[in-house]
Amino acid sequence: MTQKSKYVIVVSYDAFSIDNWESAKSKSNLAKLIENGASTNLVKSVYPTLTYVIHSSYVTGMYPDKHGVFHNNPFQPFVPESEQNWHWFRKDIQAPTVYEAAHKKGLTTAGLLWPVTGKAQINYNIPEIKAVKNENQALKILKSGSKLFTLQMELKYGKIRQGINQPNLDDFTTVCAVDTIKKKKPNLLLMHLIDLDDSKHLHGTQGAHIEQVIDRMDRRIGDLVQATKDAGIYDETTFIIVGDHSQLDVQYKVYLNRLFYEEGLIYEQHGAWHWRAYVQGAGGAAYLHVQPGDSDAERIALSILQDAKQHESYGIEAILSTQELNELHVNNQFRFMIEAKEGYSFGDDHLQEAIIDLHAQGKKYATHGYLPSKANYTSNLIISGNQVIAGTDIGEVSVVDIGPTIAHILNLDLPNTDGRALTEIFK
Structure with a gap:
């Protein structure tokens, strides 16, 4: 089997769900990806529908009973939530990952605020990690990611960020991704954008604030597409935009x-x-x-x-x-x-x-966190690239299908998955 694309850019758009689909379809950059690719708003998640559980399922193609990450947070009774550690480190996933399969094959990998990747085998890695209690945020990220790369991004773009406040954080992640695409041309780029999830948590699932976030989301995706054009790799790139869960x-x-x-x-x-x-x-x-x-x-x-x-x-x-x-x-x-x-x-x-x-x-x-079978609780998936059959309705899929599909595109070995590669959407 040969590669479907030389490059894969995965944008995990946290909480991008079925109730945002019509709005997303009306935005210019997302509409182009949908038109030129395969899509669905019927992505079923794993239980509980928590970000770190799901992202571990994305990269392994496995359910939580196999990959071992059962919650965002390890069990810490009587510790206030704001002071709890999270499953920040790669060692917490008890299964092989697609980014390691890429690394093993000699491909270049990048991770930008992707969950559960602290100290992971990723060439250019700024993991999603938060300082708790008296820890130093910058030092914690430096120790857990790619030191030189993290320092370079911080020096160049750190002024964009204001702690973990949105939309600044996602703007920072996006400019880092654009820079990385142009300078490093990673074969696999995994990035996590959180603006929509934060907005829903803080202000509810309905209202003008949601439309504003989807506008920002569309702009960021346009920046990523343009970066591949500037880097001369657009025709060889497959974009995967995926929502991990809904919110209620x-x-x-x-x-x-x-x-x-x-x-x-x-x-x-x-x-x-x-x-x-x-x-x-x-x-x-x-x-x-x-x-x-x-x-x-x-x-x-x-x-x-x-x-x-x-x-x-x-x-x-x-x-x-x-x-x-x-x-x-x-x-x-x-x-x-x-x-x-x-x-x-x-x-x-x-x-x-x-x-x-x-x-x-x-x-x-x-x-979120609810059973994946809750009514109107699915999320969205767009896969777009030259080798994807344009206009395909993917139908019902699972978050465990993401890893095997990435492996299929890049011709990687990701064995014993619970999910399957969505081979039917490719030419």
Whole structure:
């Protein structure tokens, strides 16, 4: 088999979902890619629909029960969310990746704020990493990415960025990508743009702010396409624009650990907090953690959750059993998960009131994490390049198909994937 393209540019546009499709189709740069390529707004995600879980599925072509990343954050009970570590490092993925397959074949790779790539085998790498507590942001990125490349980009374009504020952060990522395409011509460029996800989280899924983000998104994609033309590689490049998950608007934030605290499953002893059972919130879903061997705690926790499920106000749609989790390819350390109803999401804090009405506080908020089968919850995919059959409707696909499709385009060896290469869209 030969390569379909010499170059692949993957833009993960976080939270680019079915409800943004009509708007995206009307924008000039996105419209051209759609017209000249294959597309769908029926991309099904993995569970829970969290960014780091999904990006690990993208690059491995595997479900979470194989690649091992089950949440954005490793389990850190009693640590406030703003202070928690995330799955920032490549070592957290327990499976081969498509960028390593490219590297093995002697191809040049680049990663720009791509999740779970700290200390990864990527030639030009600025990983997505955030300083927590007293860490130094610049130093942490330097230690975890490609030092010289990161320094060069920071010196040239650092003034564009204002911490992690949007739209500045995505503008920084885009100018770094343009520079990298022109100067380095990587065979595989993976980049993560977060403007849309941030905007939905902060202001909800509907409104003028969404249209503004999609305008900015279209401009950034136009800049990337132009960079390939300037570099003389446009005809040999395949563009993949993909949304990892949707978002749903939330009115009620629910803290189930408050119920566990009231029933003694979470308790204070000698000035420290301890837990027998603990709910790790994942937005629209949550994991039930139980101390190993404490079957009594599991029984009590399930009884509390079943009781809460009977009350509409806690927003529990389902308590998913081990068998259901196996069918969803959820990491097999978990026996139970909790799924929220639309309009509800789960947090961790055991000292918060159990139910917070965000609208009563004047807040707009949206999130993800919910079951991929939720109604109107799919995301978008555009694959465009000279070897793609123009105007193809891809139909229903999964996020685990992205890695195998990249491998197909670049003729790489990515074995034992759960997903499949979308071979039918190519000439």
